[in-house]
Amino acid sequence: MSDIALPRTADNSLLRGSSDGTRVQFEGIVKSYGRTPVLHGIDLDIAPGEFVSLLGPSGCxxxxxxxxxxxxxxxxxxxxxxxGKDVSGIPTSKRDIGMVFQSYSLFPHLRVVDNTAFGLRRRKVATAAARRRALDALALVGLEAHADKYPHQLSGGQQQRVALARALVTEPRVLLLDEPLSALDAKVRVQLRDEIRRIQLRLGITTVFVTHDQEEALSVSDRIAVMDAGRIDQIGSPEELYLRPATAHVAAFVGLSSIVRGLADGTTVRVWGTELPLQTPATGEVDVLLRPENVRLVEAADAAVTASVEESMFLGSMRRTLVRTEDGALVRVQHTARIRPSFGDVVGIAVDAEPVAVRQVG
Structure with a gap:
């Protein structure tokens, strides 16, 4: 399905009811399963109307x-x-939250419009009013023409749109998305991801999005909380996390990085004869995380280090080439698509003097 066009505000009850969102706060959240700690005192403050992603590997x-x-x-x-109200002891049904999960969880015996209106009917909304609001929700996700179909007559992407409409139709204060795109194919994932962001901005709803896909998080979030082992390593805008990672884990998880050895003196680290500024202080031998766009191909005769080409991938407007240095390090280089290295070519590489994240060796 192509990108949808949102209906006019005057024509849609959900858009007319859009707000500035609700503030969400986690204060010292601790959770264990048996003797296994899962969350270690999580503090997180989400502004009204903000789109925040929780990003991290499985089990974080x-x-x-x-x-x-x-x-x-x-x-x-x-x-x-x-x-501002503590809801810790309040049941799910009383928290006024909309949820979308990886599985669509649609009722197969109900038509799309009735699936969408299900939450309203449980709230004792009259049948005619519930249908009108359900149709407005389906219009938001571009499916009003499919209102009388059954779930099995829809594609996976369309079924997930129904799940999103069902979560929005009750006009919740907060929208929760738990890896809702992971079961979809790549093209549909990108389309639906972008549509979710546009709808969220129009409705002004505070949204928390769980994903392990960094591209998804970077493309739609106001801020991202990078998690590891039950803690938040860093929270910031996509640009902050990518350009100024606070830890080596964040640098490794957000964006592509190559790892090479360097010698740090507190404020800089020497790599291939170039002094690079450090993101955080370090001394001695360190692993340096290099972004592929900060590594350049140069003439082998002029380079401080040479490498052999392992592979080169065409990515449309650019190429990304993997090379192996003489000491065995694998390094990704991002460059113009006009340069087409072949397997086994000997090339020179150099690094730009951009700030880098490092981790101590040993």
Missing amino acids: GKTTLLRVLAGLEESDGGAVLLG
Whole structure:
């Protein structure tokens, strides 16, 4: 399906009811399963109307934190606040939250419009009013023409749009998205990802998005909280995380990085004869994380280090070439598509003097 066009505000009850969003706060959230700690005192303040992604590898605690916010899990300590009110002891049904999960969880025996209106009917909204609001929600996701179909008559991307419409139709204060795109093919994922962001901006709804896909998080978020082992390593805008990672874990997880050895003196690190500024102080032998766009191909005769080409991938407007240095390090180089290295070519590489993240060796 192509990108949808949102309806006019005057024509849609959900758009007419858009707001500035609700503030969400996690204060010292602790959670364990048995003797296994999962969350270690999470503090996070999400502004009204903000789109925040929880990004991290499997098992880092991001989904558990989302479930604590939803009331599907009870924390062992700390508090969850919505609009300044502690909702830690309030059940899910009373928190006024919309949720979209990886699985569509649509009722196969109900038509699309009835699936969408399900939450309204449980709230005792009259049948005619519930249908009107459901059709408005379906218009937001471009599916009003499919209102009377059954789920099995829709594609996967369309079914996930229905799940999104169902979450929005009750006009919740907060929208929670738990890896909602991971079951879709690549093209549909990008389309639906962009549509979710446009709808979120139009509605002004505070949104928390769980994903392990850095591209998804970077493309739609106001801020990203990078999680590891039950803690938040860093929270910031996509640009801050990419350009100024606070830790080596963040630098390695957000964006592509190559790891090479360097010698640090506190404020700089020497790599291939070039002094690079450090993101954080370090001394002695370190692993340096280099972004591919900060590494250049140069003439082998003029280079401080040479390498052999392992592979070169055409990515449209650019190429990304993987080379192996004489000491065995694998380094990614991003460059113009007009340069086409071949396997086994000997090339020179150099690095731009941009700030880098490092981690101590040993």
